[in-house]
Amino acid sequence: MTISDLKYLRLHNQLISQQPYANAGNVVAALGAMQAQDYAAAKWAIGLRLPEATDEDIEAAIAQKTIVRTWALRGTLHFLAAADIHWILSLIAPRLNTLYASHFKRLELDSAVLSKSFSTIEKALRNGKQLTRTELAAILNKKGIATNDLRMNFILLRASLDKLICFGERNGKQFTHTLLDKWAPATKAIKKEEALAMLAERYLSSHAPSSLKDFVWWSGFPLTEAKAAFAMVDDKFEEKTIGGNAYWLPKKLPDFKKKQSLYLLPAFDEYLMGYADRTTVVDEKYLSHIATNNGIFNPTIVVNGHVEGNWKRTLKKDKVLVEPHIFEAISKSNQSALKAVSKRFGKFLNISAEIS
Template identity: 40%
Template sequence: MKDHHLASLRIYNQQIHNPQFKTPEDVVKYMVAMQAQDYAGAKWAIGLRMKIANENFIEQAIGDGKILRTHLLRPTWHFVLPQDIRWILNLTAPRIKAANAGMYKKFGVDDAIFNKSNNTLAKALEGDKQLTRPELVDVLQKAGIATDELRFTMLLMQAELDQVICSGKRVGKQFTYALLDDRAPAYSPLKHEEALTKLAAGYFNSRGPATVHDFAAWSGLTVTDATTGLENIKAGLINEVIEGKTYWMPDHEDLIIPKNPKAHLLPMYDEFAIAYKHRDALVKPPYLEQARHVIFEQPIIVDDQVVGTWRRTLKKTTADITLNLFGKLNKTQTKAVETAITRYQKFLF
């Protein structure tokens, strides 16, 4: 299996080629968790994986709580479904808190402050209230809790990791927070190994071919835990060894790789790039140096390979798309990129 074919299988399994999903929540359920650090781009990442997508439709699903946004893996913002948020947090939160320990110490926040902050936030949000960040700053300050510098961000993240708060509906362009109990009622927790197995199944079935180290890097789990999860699902996967690395993937008898050039405008931090420890397979070989920061840029994909970057300029009724191609495209490839641009514009308007 060559690098190009590796990328082709990944883009197929990630539902970017020939997407079949009809609702935003179906996409997130399949992907288990999707990085949502760049909010506008993350909505487009969902839209890419739908048969027909509209930004307002996805925003509505988020506002209605069908999709939640919280610090979930590594730690970074992710979209996740209400029924998945708690078991994933039970699995990942301890490692995130340990990684944040140095920052907590630097800014003088400890368990006593976190407990006071969590209780204050919970009381303020009682009754299915949803408050903006400025409103929550005011709530905490009135309770005598310092929110200067990075403390406010740490207090909110800790409350997310402690399963106190999660995303609410946006007010204009402002994000709000709600009680997790109001948006994702508690249920019987999964045992540690059950959760590892479930996360591994979601990852390898949606992002394969991938290695156990890819899974560990994406999830923030230890390689030991990642290996345990993979071991429990191996029977349902196939694998191939390339240059000493074992790649695991679902066995799709119906796999069809498009014969004609196909192009996509991917958002920043899309799972097609972010979900793997090493990303060279996703980039056309001559462009490896130009695409070295591929996860921090908006890639143009042609024939399953990164061939450039793009940016948008929003207007009242449309979006102008500016391309930065790393090399020349032929007429058929150019037409495919034009089709991708039109698809994105229709998503927005």
């Protein structure tokens, strides 16, 4: 297998070059978890992996509780399938709570304060209520629980990791929080080893070819546990050398096609976010155009699995302007393909699209 094959196989496994599913829940479940701190970008990340999906379809999947947005891997916001959220949070929360312990101590958020905060939040969200961050902060402040100096951030983070709350539907443009058990009822508990193996299998099925280091980055688990996880799924996956580096991939490769392709990927898409080493698909000299020093990932233009530029959108009253920035010249056929995918993005937003 060559590096070129690797890129096409990743496009296939990440459901970009093939779209076998008909709903958002299956897409998110297949990828394990999808980065979602940029809400609009995260919706397009799901939408481009579904045939003819619209922004309204993704909003409907959230309202129907098929997919859930919460803090998950690496302590960042993700979409998770409703059926997966409990076992994934149970798996990752202990480590994240330990990693954030110094922040909780600095902010004087001890067990007593957190317990009072959680009790207050639980009462406020009973009977299916969905409240914004501002509304919850006001309720906590009234109970004598300060929410300044990042305290509210960490109260909500810990409440999410401890499976008390998740995001609900939006109230206008404001995000709301609701009780997780009412939004996505608890599922049967899974032992840590089994859950870690499930996460590794989900990751390799959707991100391979990928390295052990990639999984360490994506999952947030230390190398020793990542190795143990891969060892538990070595009946389905194996390590091979591609381009001088070691990657894990399925023992039985899917029938992926190497066809000419161009995609508009959103910011923070798993095609970039899912790996520690991104130089496999991005020339090193252009990495700064893709990711900033403070961890912001830009939307990308991917040609045949390789990042050839980035882009931005500007929403107007009746259309969206797609402004591409190509690193180097692309062929006329790819210029035509760029127009086609821009049109598809416009359809997702239910407005016309123009390249500016």
